[in-house]
Amino acid sequence: MIKEGSKAKFDYTLTVDGKVADTSSGRGPLEYTHGAGMIIPGLEKELAGMNVGDKKTVTVKPEEGYGLVREDAIKRVPKEAVSNAEELKVGDMVGASNGEHTFRAIVKEIGEKEITLDFNHPLAGKELVFEVEIKEIN
Structure with missing residues (x-):
């Protein structure tokens, strides 16, 4: 058991x-x-x-x-902060790092100057x- x-x-x-x-x-x-x-x-x-x-x-x-989905885990970042930003589409998974931790995020929106990334777990x-x-x- x-x-x-x-x-x-x-x-x-x-x-x-x-x-x-x-x-x-x-x-x-x-x-x-x-x-x-x-x-x-x-x-x-x-x-x-x-x-x-x-x-x-x-x-x-x-x-x-x-x-639960946390709104504070959804971030807008300048396009130039994201490598290969021009090739991304909504729903793509991207990696990010702050030096000590690596994160994955899903592209939620692509604007003129900003990309909205969702750092919540996909599930x-x-x-x-x-x-x-x-x-x-x-």
Whole structure:
């Protein structure tokens, strides 16, 4: 049974907005240590007490997944601050760095002089539906 400190492996398919967003299919099960904060809290909480072979559909609210969309994580930056700004289109993922941390952002808007970047996690604000099957517990 999965409990604090268990190392468990599970297969999963993640569906967001009715579309498959991620799956372990073809890659092998995901391994994690229960209670170590390696997976999102809402999923970890639902896996507690499951046994090898158990299957479950888990719905995770944004607050227990990748968080709510934070308006303060959406920034307008001058076009010249973004390399290859002329080639970007809305929806593209760009990398940014402040010296010690690297960030990823999604291009939300491209204006005449500014680009609006969204630094929220791409799944922030989304309800996550996981189909899980426990494969191994150590």
